[in-house]
Amino acid sequence: MATAAAASGLAGEMEVEAYRRLFPLAFLERHLGQSIRPDARRLSQVRETTVALGAVSTAHGSALVRLGDTTMIAAVKLEVMSPTAESPDEGSVVVEFHMPPICSPLVRPGRPADAAPVISKALEDVLMSSGMLNLKELCLISGKASWLAYLDIYCLNADGSLFDAALISAVAAFTHLETPLVSVGDDGRVFTVGGNEGKTKFEFVNREKRKLTLGDIPFSLTCALHKDIILADPTSEEESIIETYVTVVVDSSDRIVSIQKLGGSVASMEAIKGCISLAKERRHQLRDVLTNSVEAMEVDQTE
Template identity: 50%
Template sequence: MAASGDGGADMEVEAFRRLYPARFYQRYLDAAVRPDARLLNRARSTSISLGPVPTADGSALVKVGNTTMLAGVKLEVMTPSSEGPDLGQVVVEFHMPPICSPQSRPGRPAEAACTITEQLTNALKSSELVDLHELSIAPGKAAWMAYLDIYCLDADGSLLDAALLASVSALAHLQIPSVAMTEEGTVIPALPETGISNHLSNDKHLQQPTVSEQRRLKLGAIPWSLTCALYKKHVLADPTAEEETVLHTILTVIIDSSGRLVAFYKPGGSIPATTNIIQECISLAKRRSKELQRSLDEAITQYESET
């Protein structure tokens, strides 16, 4: 029996959308609107929650539309290299577990995971978001190794944008603990009241009361990312996974908080990136960076008021 009423119409629209996705989108985009009612140059609603993982030294949960990322930072003590005796390190890894997307399969890493890991690493390094001197404990003896892991929980498009925002937010939340060091060079957590580790408070081999105070990591220029999908002469900001699949040509711009271009990615696609298109994408990225900065500032304010 054929369906009738609004439900039947909805079924017909959904069937047309699945059978002829390009024609479905063309009808919307020719009218300068998208199926989710967004204007072409508008990103999806974004939320940032700091500190969702109490066992991490810094963490953040980010949602951009349905795209969801959980980032956590874990600190471990390392011996700095002779080339950089007063430098720590940041190691980034992006994960796409099978639950996040039909394209992610158990037992094998998603193709996008390695690419996004490299892009995140390059963005954080090129923007100089983290001054590695900030991760030094005792020059030549000890420094912090910051393991930054980002888990994609829902891969609904613009993954690099959301992963970078989660990374930045987790680093903004990061608390570097206070530690003490023995003469042998062993680094041990210090009590906030005395600056001395509890079980070493009477140890004559304690080198000094406090090697470093608990503090928040100071951040440099913050990298912000905006992915755009290209269709004919149109530029669509922050595409969903469906839009990325249908429109094919994707372009990502990363700029830092000073407006400097950090990275530009265009992995193939049939539409060339003309000067006008690149300029439009950069302009949209700059506007988006201001929106994301406000979201991060609000998340920090909310977190501090709750703790």
Template identity: 60%
Template sequence: MESESGGKALEGEMEVEAFKRLFPLPFYEKHLSQSLRPDSRSLDESRPTILVLGTVQTADGSATAKIGHTTMMAAIKLEIMIPTSESPNEGAIAIEFHMPPVCSPIVRPGRPAEVAPVISKQLSDVILSSGMINLGELSIISRKAAWMAYLDIYCLDADGSLFDAALLSAVGAFVNLEIPPVSLSDEGRITVASAELLEHTEVVGSKEKRKLQLGEIPLSLTCVLHKKYILADPNAEEESIMDTLVTIVLDTSSRLLFLYKPGGLFLANSSMLQSCVQLAKSRLTVLKEILRDALSEMDVDEE
């Protein structure tokens, strides 16, 4: 009797899976009509999120962020450069987002993912325009030397909301960044100061590593819109079968910085966008707490 009931249950599961594969949108709509998603989340619920600072020992600043299965690793490498004549008292930041084939079956070896340069541009716009980084803090000697910060973000697992996880990892890397002391040789050459150099050469500025003083920090939430439904933090399957993606970027004072809508349907109903902004504000509260917890963990580890 038990084997018969077990067989029927298995047969039922196979029928559900077959229906999901053949008719993914009706499958989702059946759940959405009950204000639920197939992964048991409510429509406005984001996936579990983790941020760990200092995950790349060879970098000057690094972090790994995970939203559901989506995983990003960000690392910053500092190099000394000659500042430009237009900005003689500022350093610079270069940002690149990478999607290696290991992150998703849709990314093929030798063929860069189309979304990678788009996310690189969006990250650059947000980070450089948000006011989080004062480029003057990257200056070493006016007109002679400044820091160039190379931020590379690697997607290790792509399961939706890629920009949100990439931005969170980037923010974590800058929070974790430590700027090393530099020394000035008798010939006027500026180099990163090792412990030995600190004793025998002139030091420019502090002899200790220093943190950046960050301004308001940008954080984001992506929503997928389908008919009358709004789903927060969509996974890859939800993004692939539904109509419209909207990414809301706020800073830590809840100021709206950017709104990205890459294609999809025209939104005549502004109330849906307003609802997305409200969801982003709720998500912001959670992300700020996650950032505080990551900082606390880092402080404990350093002690």
């Protein structure tokens, strides 16, 4: 009897999985009709999010972020550069988002993912327009030397809401960032100096490693819209079925930084307002996650 019951249960699971693959929209709508999603989340519920600072030992600032099964690693490397004539007392930031083939079966070796440059541009726009980074803080010697910050974000696993995970990883990497010590050589060249190297040999431009003073921090939430039903933080399965998405970015003062709608039909104002409301709730959650990650790192450093 037990064997028959097990076989019947297995057959039932196989039928459900076959229905899920053959009729994905109908499968999703059956769940939405009961205000639940295929992964058992509520419609407005986001996946568990974790942030681990200092994931890359060779970077000046880094973080590993998991949003459900979506996984990102972000690293910031600083290099000394000559500032531009237009902004002699400012540094620069370059953002690159990478999707290697390991992140998704949809990414083919030798062919860059179409989404990568779009996310790169969106990240750079948000980081600059939010006011989180003060480029004057990246100045070393006005008109002569400043920091060029290379932010590289690698998607290790793509399971939906890529921009949201990439943005929190970028924010976390800059939160972890420490600027290295810098000295000026006899030839006037500015160069970085290791932390324990030549304390008396060099005259330092900056006397100690320091963290950047971050302004209003941007946080984002992507919502999928299906017949004005809002699904917060969609998975890749949901994204493959639903055509309309809205990504809302709000800062730490609850000001709207950007609203971007991708694909699909025209969304109602009520749906847009619902997405904004959920994004503001999400902002509080992500702030707590980020704060907890900083506290965890400080505890590790004191042990």
